[in-house]
Amino acid sequence: MARKVRLHLTTPGPTNERSSLAEPPIEELGVSPDTVLLVGDLAKATGKTVRAIHLYEDLGLLRPHDRSKGRYRLFGPDALVRVRWITKLQSLGFSLSDIQELVRAQGDSESAKLAASRLSEVYLTKLAETRAKLDELRQLERELVESLSYLNACGSACEPLVPVHACPSCERHSESHTPDLVAGAQTH
Amino acid sequence: MARKVRLHLTTPGPTNERSSLAEPPIEELGVSPDTVLLVGDLAKATGKTVRAIHLYEDLGLLRPHDRSKGRYRLFGPDALVRVRWITKLQSLGFSLSDIQELVRAQGDSESAKLAASRLSEVYLTKLAETRAKLDELRQLERELVESLSYLNACGSACEPLVPVHACPSCERHSESHTPDLVAGAQTH
DNA sequence: CATAACCCTTACGTACGCGTGAGGGTTTGC
DNA sequence: GCAAACCCTCACGCGTACGTAAGGGTTATG
Structure with a gap:
């Protein structure tokens, strides 16, 4: 409380x-x-x-x-x-040590103006990284969606007796090639 | 090579x-x-x-x-x-142990159909998590942009002699309140 | 003033994903 | 057939962000 x-x-x-x-x-x-x-x-x-x-x-x-x-x-x-x-x-x-550096740099800044410009620099860099990460995640999201739709066909069209190693020769998935996230799971 | x-x-x-x-x-x-x-x-x-x-x-x-x-x-x-x-x-x-589990589950699946449904389940869960993470990152991206524009005003309108601890009483930022990513850096 | 529920410092432990040798064979290419 | 550039199997080390006691004071409440 x-x-x-x-x-x-x-x-x-x-x-x-x-x-x-x-x-x-x-x-x-x-x-x-x-x-x-x-x-x-x-x-x-x-x-x-x-x-x-x-x-x-x-x-x-x-x-x-x-x-x-x-x-x-x-x-x-x-x-x-x-x-x-x-x-x-x-x-x-x-990371926490990144933040340590940032805090030190802010504290060492004589003027608010300098502190602000240092902060801007760090944030600008991080903004670029964040956007890159967003792009990557969006791409992975698409791949997940694609994989799920691909796998859906297995639930409806595949026969219960077919073993996993027969997947590479499967004909039930139109012409779209196997998504990486599915192929990787079969390859072993 | x-x-x-x-x-x-x-x-x-x-x-x-x-x-x-x-x-x-x-x-x-x-x-x-x-x-x-x-x-x-x-x-x-x-x-x-x-x-x-x-x-x-x-x-x-x-x-x-x-x-x-x-x-x-x-x-x-x-x-x-x-x-x-x-x-x-x-x-x-x-994590690698998540992947271990997944690999085991795939290997233990008698049929391709079962393997596919297990994989779907895992991917569906992860899709939700990924979208949540995307939302969070998009929000943080907005906050970075907002903070950068806020800090821009410091570069142009602030005087070089102003110390950081005077920021809380700054009048140069229209009426918009200080973004968290900026306030946190001043609070110390 | 007693007792539960906090708080203190110190310090070792943990999970993750490798990094980094040590000591010693293997292949390849000239 | 020799050296450079690989590869092998241990096995300990590391950085990050805390978890988890141990041993012992402090505060609010009845």
């Missing part, structure tokens, strides 16, 4: 963690900007395990705002944004 | 390895049905390493037709089909 505004924990300093003048973007309904999350809460909210959160911290990808008197990690709502960011990057094919 | 028709190697048996009556599908221009490949040839032709080929054999995914007098593995052209099949399955997200 996510606890809210755990201010009775030893949370030193002012009530609001960000003193930015701009209206802070409300992270989520029910998560106010001074919410404090324990590692378990953060884990549940992001679908990660506690172990994973710890790992991210060890790798420098994530930092708790603070610690409680008893050394509990205390996270703000921005940790949610951060962990979801990590997750999306992973889905895009970044 | 791929050698062809290495019949001077100890290749016992008749000249043609398949005596099927049907016209054998020519595997590739320059690869006739009685071509013999050594493991290195197979590796080069498929982009795999020799180690990988050995592994596939250990896992029961692949079998050399024969061995030379000196215990060299001798592969036929169907090994090409098989290795490419394995590669495509890997790209679809099958």
Whole structure:
């Protein structure tokens, strides 16, 4: 269960963690900007395990705002944004050490402008890779569909006594040649 | 260099390895049905390493037709089909042990019909997974594009002296809220 | 103040898909 | 018949992203 505004924990300093003048973007309904999350809460909210959160911290990808008197990690709502960011990057094919590099590069950037241009560069490269991967997956999707339709004929036209090794001489598949995904399964 | 028709190697048996009556599908221009490949040839032709080929054999995914007098593995052209099949399955997200299971199930199928229906089942499931992955990747692609356009504004409108931590209060990005892929990089 | 349900650090274990030798035969081509 | 370029069989190593205890404090609740 996510606890809210755990201010009775030893949370030193002012009530609001960000003193930015701009209206802070409300992270989520029910998560106010001074919410404090324990590692378990953060884990549940992001679908990660506690172990994973710890790992991210060890790798420098994530930092708790603070610690409680008893050394509990205390996270703000921005940790949610951060962990979801990590997750999306992973889905895009970044390894955790790729992300480490990226975080370092962002941190080393003196100006926001430089940070933005570095981020753009990385994202632009990844966009190309992602599109390549999409093309590959779309092609494989087509091959799956083609194979399924090819195999459909086996379900209706083939006789139960025919053994697999007779497939190469099968006449029941119009003139279309055997899809790779089917041929590979027979070849052995 | 791929050698062809290495019949001077100890290749016992008749000249043609398949005596099927049907016209054998020519595997590739320059690869006739009685071509013999050594493991290195197979590796080069498929982009795999020799180690990988050995592994596939250990896992029961692949079998050399024969061995030379000196215990060299001798592969036929169907090994090409098989290795490419394995590669495509890997790209679809099958692990090698998934493929092991699949190969076992195919081999255990008495009839071609049963084998076909089992294969269909696996492919149908994988088709759904593939489409889900496609959806996810397409969404991430959109987010990359969105982030790049957002970051473009930083390159033109932002001042060189602005530090990264000032980004949350930036006014230069119309009303569109910060994309996750950008917000995550700033949150630290 | 007791107890359940958390949290802490440390550190070894796991699954996957090969990489990388070591030590030693085999083929081919000149 | 000799050297280069292959191939063989072990068998340990590696990078990634956590899993899984072990041993021991901390917090909220009654």
